Amino acid sequence: MEKRSIAIAIPELTSKGLIMPEIAKTQTNSLQPNLHADKICPNCGHVGLLIFYEVRNVPVHSCLMLSTPEEALNFPCGDVVLGFCEQCGFITNTEFDPKWSAYAPNYEDQQSFSPTFNKFAIKLATQLIEKYDLHHKNVVEIGCSKGDFLLLLCELGQNQGVGIDPSVVPGRVESEAADRVQFIQDYYSESHAQFVGDFICCRHTLEHIQPTFEFIQTVRASIGDRPNIPVFFEIPDTIRVLQDQAFEDIYYEHCSYFTPGTLARLFRSCKFEVTELYLDYGDQYLMIEALPEAGVAETIHSTEETVEQVGELVRHFSARIQGKLNHWKQYLKTAKAQGKRVVVWGSGSKCVAFLTTLDTIETIEYVVDINPHRHGRFIPGVGKQIMAPEFLRSYQPDQVIVMNPIYQPEIQKMLTAMGVETEVISL
Secondary structure, X not given: OOOOOOOOOOOOOOOOOOOOOOOXXXXXXXXXXXXXXXXXXXXXXXXXXXXXXXXXXXXXXXXXXXXXXXXXXXXXXXXXXXXEOXXXXXXXXXXXXXXXXXXXXXXXXXXOOOHHHHHHHHHHHHHHHHHHOOOOOEEEEXXXXXXXXXXXXXXXXXXXXXXXXXXXXXXXXXXXXXXXXXXXXOOOOHHHHHHOOOEEEEEOOHHHOOOHHHXXXXXXXXXXXXXXOOEEEEEEOHXXXXXXXXXXXOOOOOOEEOXXXXXXXXXXXXXXXXXXXXXXXOOOEEEEEEEEOOOOOOOOOOOOOOHHHHHHHHHHHXXXXXXXXXXXXXXXXXXXXXXOOXXXXXXXXXXXXXXXHHOOHHHOOXXXXXXXXXXXXXXXXXXXXXXXXXXXXXXXXXXXXXXXXXXXXHXXXXXXXXXXXXXXXXX
């Protein structure tokens, strides 16, 4: 797996303080830099978070599938107010309410219908199996979603597995390893310590958990004094979000935002030795590998940035986000005025954040997705019905906006095969 150091290049800013321009007219409020002295960082316990971005009235879930447009449009909403901790570099949604963390089988986030994603998953599973000799071992996945990756680990290494996730649907994924895998529809807690096994992985779950220090402590406590149990976590990388003003990657479920340095410092504070820290999947995903550490581990990796560098990136984001929002709002409104048929490809969280943050739901008529379990359902807060890609044969859109650029070659190939001639652009 390719690893690289993260080079942080930030244009010179005109102010040493946070620059907060006026933010999107309808969905967000104008906001000045504001230190919330009463806000406690859930990652390190520091009191006082610097607020730098907010989006009001967005759906509290973006992957719950709804049966009618009325249900979708009337879906509960909450606020995203990002706070930056100047002590540890952590970023969190200060308005997050855990009562909305109601993940269930109708939470549809399965990505394995994409050949691009499957290629990445197979490569990752193979590398972990080879590196940690995961053959005929017991593996555990915290937040296993529908079980794709856990089953892959068990297939390729002839392993046994336990997957813990409230949204898991046993039997959804066909696999020759199915009889060696136990799925538990539950949130991970100390009560699951009996399932530690020989390897623990957790992919795209930590960003949904606000008490991050407490959660990683729970994982560490479950391992106890067994020093050779490796853990692997994968989450979105916030460096890219800040550098690119990727507002489509900021949504309610993601209450916790990590950079490499923030993540490594968290694991060390919970008595883990960080053995690997790197980016993958087009540098969108941040990966950490760690082992239990009895003492205090001090190894600093070249990929770790300082808290001060995260602060510079926060200022970079704040100075430029309004321009990014204005660009896309005007782009969609102009396309609508010109009578262009614009389709969004990808109906997940990025789509929901893209359309609701911009408050431009009416500029898009259709959203398509390759996941068949989404077809015919309606998107929370957006109300659009999700169509299968084959719909585009007859619709013949003028433009297709791809929510994630890593899928653009795959999508272009599908469009060409269907005889759909259209302009394909990525966020």
